[in-house]
Amino acid sequence: MIILHSYCPTIRKNDQELPAILVNALKYYGYAVVDLPCPADSPRRYEEYLRAYWNTDDIIIVEQDIKVYGEEIKSLISCKKDWCAYQYKHRSDGAAMVTHGLGLTKISRAAQRVATPGKWLEGTYETLDARVLGWLSVNGWHPHIHGTVQHEHKTDE
């Protein structure tokens, strides 16, 4: 299991880091935690990272603007299902709930084989969810929703 943490390096440091105590605990229990800096001026960087890690292991993706405390990641790790996610509001203004997002999701290797990177279209930070998870959906898969997490969207782009 690899935990991939994507973030924009131009956003304030305090807002982008996973809590150190959480990272230390994950590492203590043998999980790899990898930071994926995705600069705003390199919109394809996120996709490039995902392609690089795809099919290497089960992955959990944590995007910078999702508030995690640890229990959520523990819950994803211990679940046997192939595609798991926490839902969150798309924007802080109370817009629709995102259930097919990469924000906090686990994708097993079996599920990754369904949505192979060769089938993805080009995707930026904003569109990659639909590109990747859309492949699972069209193949009849549905995310196992573990609960709701807070989404702290910092910009209004």
Ligand SMILES: [Zn+2]
């Ligand atoms: Zn699950």
